Amino acid sequence: MTRLRTLLVLLVLWCGVAASALAGPIYRVTVDTAALAGQGGYLDFLFLGLQDAAPATATLSNFTGALEGGGVTAGDASGSGAGRVILGNGSGWNEFAQHVGFGGLFGFDVTFEVGGAAGDSGTNLTLALLDDAFQYVGAAGDIVTFALLPGQADGVTTDGNFATVQAVPEPGSVALLALGLLGMAVLRRRSR
Helix, strand or coil: CCCHHHHHHHHHHHHHHHHHHHHEEEEEEEECHHHHCCCEEEEEEEEEECEHHHHHCEEEEEEEEEEECCCCCCEEEEECCCCCEEEEECCCCCCEEEEECCCCCEEEEEEECCCCCCCEEEEEEEEEEEEECCCCCCCCCCCCEECCCCCCCEEEEEEEEEEEEEECHHHHHHHHHHHHHHHHHHHHHHCC
């Protein structure tokens, strides 16, 4: 019976390791638009891949801030800022534009799933601040860019005046840590 219990614990630990290895990182993006107070505009997301890019999706969720309306999608995009937005790179122009009232902080989480083998072409997710005429406002270009290449770590660049990006611990990693600590406590207790 003890041997079966040990095998079960090892199986659970292995499943936790496998699950955390398969999950991509979660990024928390914070956008500070205090310098644009009193203006309206858009948080504009583009998910663009090269013609031969590996299949990929970007999932945007947990939006915070002064969101106005449900947002506008184009191309391989679905959802709204009130819930979850999924962008694919299946067509040329994949966009989500969320209308906002500038002047405060906005935030959202983003995760990626990228297929393909190392060496395949990549896909970029960009975020820009646009005014109501869809012209850049505040910055001369994109304020956040995620560069995704199969088999490589995600590349992240930001305009430090408007945006910050932080990797969030994955729930699977936290659960694996808790399970490992529990396992060590059990083994220590048994050794006494």
